[in-house]
Amino acid sequence: MKQKVAYARVSTQDQANNQNALKHQISRLEAIPDVEILYDVDSGGYSDRPGFQQLLEKIANGEVSVVYATRGDRLTRNFQDYLHFKKLIKIHNVTVELLDEGVMEWETASAELISDIRALLAENERHQIKDRVAQGFKSRRKRKAACARSPFGYRRANDKYVLDNRPCICRLDRRPANYQDLTLEPDNSPLLINISRADIARETIQKILEIRRPRKALRQIYEEYGACRKKGRIPVINTEEDCSELLIWGLGSSVIEWCQNPVLRGHTAYLKTVTQHEVRHRKARPADEWEMHYDTHPEQRLMSEETFDELQIIFQCNRKKMGAFEDGSYYLTGLVYCQSCGESMILKNTQVHSYYGCRNSGLGCNNNKNIRTEVLDEAIIGHLFERSCREAPSTNIEPGAKEESSEISILREQIQDVERSLARNPNNLSLQKSKREMEQELAEKLNPNRTLAFTQATAEYIINHPQAKELAFWYTLSKAERTVIYDRLVERATVSSAGQVISVTLHI
Template sequence: MGQIVGYERVSSNEQAINQNALKQQDHRIQEYGVDMVIQDIESGADPDREGFNHLLDLVSQGKVDEIVSTRWDRLTRNELVYLQFKAILKASNVKLTLLDQGEVDLSTAFGELSADMQAMFAVHERRMLKERVQRGCEYRRFNKVAWTRAPWGYGIKNDKYVLDTEPIICILEDRPQNFLELYDEPDTSPLLLSISKSQIAREAVDVFLQTRRTRKVLRYLYLKYGVERKKGTGETGNGQEGDKKRTKGTNLVLSKELLFWSAGGNLKEWLENPVLRGHTAYKKYKKRGSKKDPKDWEMHYDTHPDQRLISDEEFQEIQEILKSNARQIGTPGKTFYLTGLVICERCGHKCVLKRNADYQYYGCRNSTIGCSNRKCIRIEKIDEAIINQLFNRANEIALAPDGLQEEALETSELSILKQQLQELEKILEMNPTHILKKTQYDLQKEIESQSNQANNDNFVQATAMQLIRRPEARKKTFWYTLTLEERDIIYDKLVRKIAILDGEVVSVDLTI
């Protein structure tokens, strides 16, 4: 004999708005009387739900006599999935009971018509909801208002992003000498020297620019604001030994009031959010939920310029650091300031850092699986080749005319776009149609985007040029006295790649 199986589903949005939505379904289905319950927290339009697929597998195996749910839209909001589900129920002769709509009888034409109408209403409701959401999004984009969720350190006020300046935490080491006299002060009192989310957010940016690693930022924040979790035992219930369980201490970092990033990837994504620079981005996600490439976002610039957390110049530096970090390969804890820059001349792959008790050296990562470049090269030898190249380049630039040193030519593609815009504006004066205005807007945005990218490149180039033009750069002793941290920063700006072959440096490719 088969089982009576209950199926419960809420979307992630429903769960976020009403955390009891799933509990309410579960209570009603358990009251009906079922042998087991299957749950999903997914959209009803998604045909690939783990719980729903498991339910269909049980039905196909003949292990289910009856399915109990609250409504058709809990089972599916997709017409194709409905038709497949109905066919499976008819073939397996499984009874379906919907607590809000009654027993579904698929054995008669009228019963099947009734089920079709109920299911189609669920599909129609989803279509209407999708249409309302789409219109709402179009309205928000047209009026350049804040998107539905503010990034960490921000809030939304009057449809604009604003820095969250509400005090949320006080640090013991910063407390005033008369702190005992302030016991009755409200939490928002300026006398308490409280810290807001926007202050912590800015602090995170400063620490990242200094340490250049997302994990180091998280470690710093956890040490400063978090409370270490404590493992121990605590008595529950009647206090008997068997009721003891492991407990954990408070962690402010994971509390609702403070709650910031729990992984380096989350911090990276936050740093790249245009809201922090005073801009708003729309159409960031594809239909299936994955994020688009930033160049495909619909950007609206300076929507809240007075609420910037980071400047454009700082963002360029952040991008360069993140790009440099993305190059790091090898075993955790064994990355180095040269990792990602050293390339095998034979196979073209990045080399990995290797160490023994006395030396550090690089070798081709494919040397044991096909590449014949099996001889490693010590770091000292690579450094010597880089310094020679930088020293020679610094002296070459010092002798070059000033105009050649800082020349920045506009890209040919950008020039063509500007020429097209000029021609289009002439046509618009005679024929200002909606289509031409839309084309003008798209061209302006493309020129703005490419100009920003060109400015980014110029900033990086100028920074590299400033480094190489320093008077001390024309002395080899300057390069040899750099610390590892300084080489990490400077090499990242000046060195594009180092090619090695048979234990020797073949070439050093610079960015300037």
């Protein structure tokens, strides 16, 4: 039995969620008895709309008796799509009823001409809208005005980008103890919200700098605010709920793209995408081809140029990072490669140890051996220490560095005495513990602010630094410090099918 099908469409998510346009169309169509409603949130100029394609498929299968819509331009604003739609309608003898325009008729030449003219006018109106948008964009470029869409953390005010400091959410750990008693408070009550989008943006940047893994930083942000991960654009019909997105990042790649936006550094960029006629997905231009206007809102920047440069280093080092997010030894992931097949090795965790194994093991690669992270670390540290010792002493000492104190000299002598004792008694656990403790103390005395000193350093600076010529320095690095320094220095470590590190390649 054939069915009645109604179709609704709006062009933007704003029309669907905030302007009630989609809800209004659907409510009118729901008044039709026994009707199935299909809808899209997309431009009428594109034919690959899921709801529209489903409608065409039903008509082609002979399942439809009547098609309903509020207006003809809701069905399509593309004349070629209209001609295809008209052909199917004629073949399968389907009636098209438009609530605001009446029944579409093609039985006579005059009636068909009227329908065709309406379709041409709908396409022409779409082109006029695009022209007006283009002219408005040119005008904004000439005035160096803010673009229509502001990046997360910003809003437009008087054609300028300003930080969005309006409170919009409350962190889970900052909600009042009696929050369950505040259900009658308005949504914008200061008792309920105290964090703005600008606050979240600053916190996200800081977490990426600290954790140095965009995905892991993003996960922490979501957990702290109790937010659900965004899973793509889903049209919302029930606008009785607040469906506005607070956290826009669904993946580490999207937060990386956000960090690259010049607006965050106080600049405005235009022509960031290649615009071609009838192209749905615009192609991004390289950054050096953007039309840049610097310092358009310097007092509203979220990050400095120095912070931006540091983020680029982090993103560059993360391009090859794959695997789990456990704290084990994730800083090695993306640096370990299999000699047999040349692919990167993946992290495997047990309750006791962490290993790296070839991702293609059993799938054409004969490397079935795993290598423990401690063995990898030892091989990499040995190579870095050996390379540093081969380098000439650096004259590029940090400002304010002083001559070695007598306390440090005495500690060095004590370590040497313990090493001589260990040479005679290599299995003495007490001596081994004493050596590790003294090496830790020596590293801390050499540079109590080591992390701060090395986070901005180049690979050449690190490998030539006097501390790098101390084996204790490498072994006493924390995981956070190794993340920074390995990113700078290590290109890859190659593991043989025997589970041994056969080579370590550096960036320098």
